[in-house]
Amino acid sequence: MARLSPPLDRIKPWRIGIYTGGEVIGDGLWKLPFIRALRSAFPNAHIIWIARSHTVYAGSLAPVVEGLLDTVLDDSGVIRRISDLFKPRPAIGPFDIILDTQRTVWRAFYLRRLLSRQPRGLMIAPASTYLFSDIKPEPGQQLPRHLGRLFVQWIEWLVQEPVQLDRGIELPADIVAKAGQALPDSAKRYVGFVPGAGDRRKCWPLARYIDLAGQLVLNRPDAVPAFFLGPDEADWRDEIAAAVPSALFPEQRQDIWGEGFSPLRAIALGQCLSLAVSNDCGTGHMLAAADCPLISLFGPTEAEKFKPITAGGCQVIHALDFGDSVDMDAIPVRPVLDAVLQKL
Incomplete structure (x- = not known):
């Protein structure tokens, strides 16, 4: 045979x-x-x-x-x-x-x-x-x-032919409903910001995320920054909220989610976003699983190996696009803002 x-x-x-x-x-x-x-x-x-x-x-x-x-x-x-x-x-x-x-x-x-x-x-x-x-x-x-x-x-x-990511992920109904409570306004354009990473070398400076969020709100009044903070970034919340009063922190809504962590939370919230800006980190891949359009910022790691795969599309902005340094602070705010506005 x-x-x-x-x-x-x-x-x-x-x-x-x-x-x-x-x-x-x-x-x-x-x-x-x-x-x-x-x-x-x-x-x-x-x-x-x-x-x-x-x-x-x-x-x-x-x-x-x-x-x-x-x-x-x-x-x-x-x-x-x-x-x-x-x-x-x-x-x-x-x-x-x-x-x-x-x-x-x-x-x-x-x-x-x-x-x-x-x-x-x-x-x-x-x-x-x-x-x-x-x-x-x-x-x-x-x-x-x-x-x-x-x-x-x-x-x-x-x-012997291309295959598509046309089979979506089905999340538990209660998780989806809670994400809808955290990001409830369908008339708003929620934009995710993921400023953290387990390896701090992969983090774009927090001040630039804050600057980006502020300029986004000035250019698009219907846009709402939604910051995703892990346990190691929890102390960034006050600084962000003071600089960007309209910013939301949907993962930190314990009145909705309760205690503990689940990756399903970020995936469900990702389904509510118009797009997200993320460092090379796990939360970026969670949002990619939701088919959220991504702008992914890279520096010391290789986008060719680690870029998230999402049906929503992933645009890479790399530190090396702006010179010879792989330091994340080589990436200026303006090209990231332009990319966000273009996708919105």
Whole structure:
């Protein structure tokens, strides 16, 4: 029986296994576009997420992948150690397609053997320059450095046509309703501002975010700045509020959200925004998951590798656009304001 070969029938109920090492919140966010594209490409497939260790798709992001993934094998232990090569294979599968997102050769070899239960099965695995892969890059082909975009390209190899992020994320109704309470006026143009980042080198100076918000309100009276502050930026609130009296802090509304943190909150609020300006950080990826149009500010990190993927579009403004420095303070306010006004 001949092995499956592209282009694959997009309507068939293929059994597709995705093997990963596991996901913390940051991994789970940047992989979401890949999952959405896969479901868009194969709407009737049974998609199984095989996480070697813990994945947030079985935890805080479980509601986000509902309807996108059919099965999540959390902390599956599949090929955790090289000695597992000599143990009985786990009772998972069979699979028509396996996409191996890691690059360890002996794990790829194991998955190749796992796929042998299905004689026609097809596998894509990047380990050892796609040694175990049934589909390989063309000689000299430049592959995306952004892993999320690379994984989307794998899907395009399978179907031999571009795929779209046209499968949206469905959030719990109560979360959506609370976001609507925090940003309630449909006549306003809410613009998100994300001034923080875990690595402070990636932060555009707070004074420039404040200046940008003030100039935005002067140029567009219908615009309302909505600042997203993490726990490490909570003490910035008073300074921002004093300089920009119309600014809102929708994530800090404990009367609406209560205590604690959930990434679903930022995603739901992102659905209420007209656009957002963000540093290279996790909250930017949360807003991207909502398909919020983004203006993403980069300095010491590479936009080519870390730029958020969103159906709403992401415009990158990089410190290197203004000279030889990767310091975030190399980015002036005016071009960011111009980009915001153009998108509004």
